[in-house]
Amino acid sequence: MSKAKILIIEDDKEISRLTAMYLEAEGYSTHIIADGAKAKTTVHHEQPDFIILDLMLPGLDGVSVCKQLRQFYQHPILVLTACSDDISEVSLLKLGADDYLTKPVRPHVLLARIENLLRRYQFTAQDxxxxxxxxxxxxxxxxxxxxxxxxxxxxxxxxxxxxxxxxxxxxxxxxxxxxxxxxxxxxxxxxxxxxxxxxxxxxxxxxxxxxxxxxxxxxxxxxxxxxx
The missing domain is CATH 1.10.10.10 (Winged helix-like DNA-binding domain superfamily/Winged helix DNA-binding domain)
Incomplete structure (x- = not known):
């Protein structure tokens, strides 16, 4: 039985493929889109429990996507970024990301962050x-x-x-x-x-x-x- 539905918004086909394969091996179901402009419609249609969002996207960049989604989406959003400086972290927190990881992402670290964010969300939802x-x-x-x-x-x-x-x-x-x-x-x-x-x-x-x-x-x- 699937643990949760995860939407991967990533335009690098190899990264998204490997990420989906790893998460599905851990019991999650996944859906992939590569165009930021399709994010809002896809979230409404798929109703994911969790979103992995790359910042560098065609159509609509990840920052704009996150701002757009936060108008209605309350589940966790984990951002992937190539930058690790303090300015990037501040910007990510301001735009509404729950957490972030810098590339290249280690699979076991990604899984740990996802599980932690989902536990927090589920705990508060049940209270x-x-x-x-x-x-x-x-x-x-x-x-x-x-x-x-x-x-x-x-x-x-x-x-x-x-x-x-x-x-x-x-x-x-x-x-x-x-x-x-x-x-x-x-x-x-x-x-x-x-x-x-x-x-x-x-x-x-x-x-x-x-x-x-x-x-x-x-x-x-x-x-x-x-x-x-």
């Missing part, structure tokens, strides 16, 4: 608690957030970051704890990855101007969701 902190409401059945009448479209990583802060409302959550919750205890993390997701959350919650009212920065300690 039936309703959380409310001040004007912030989290419906964990629908994985939907509302704040002061706004219903922001959050990525899986942003949603889980907010859920972590909400379950510890009024208490400081360290950057280390944020990263462990998002990427696993043994992941080699850095502060910028967490900070960028916090920045994205603030923007979507309409709280990106100082002084912050919802997600507070506690200097040299971490972040705290205000319960006031």
């Amino acid at each position: 039936s608690k309703q959380l409310q902190v001040g004007q912030l409401k989290i419906d964990t059945n629908k994985q939907q957030v509302s704040c002061n009448g706004l219903i922001p479209a959050l990525t899986t990583a942003e949603y889980e970051m907010l859920l972590l802060l909400a379950t510890h409302a009024g208490k400081i959550v360290s950057r280390e704890d944020c990263c462990r919750a998002l990427r696993g205890i043994n992941y080699d993390f850095n502060d910028r990855s967490v900070d960028m997701r916090i920045s994205g959350l603030r923007k979507k919650l309409n709280d990106d101007a100082l002084p912050y009212q919802t997600i507070l920065t506690i200097r040299n300690k971490g972040y705290m969701l205000s319960n006031g």
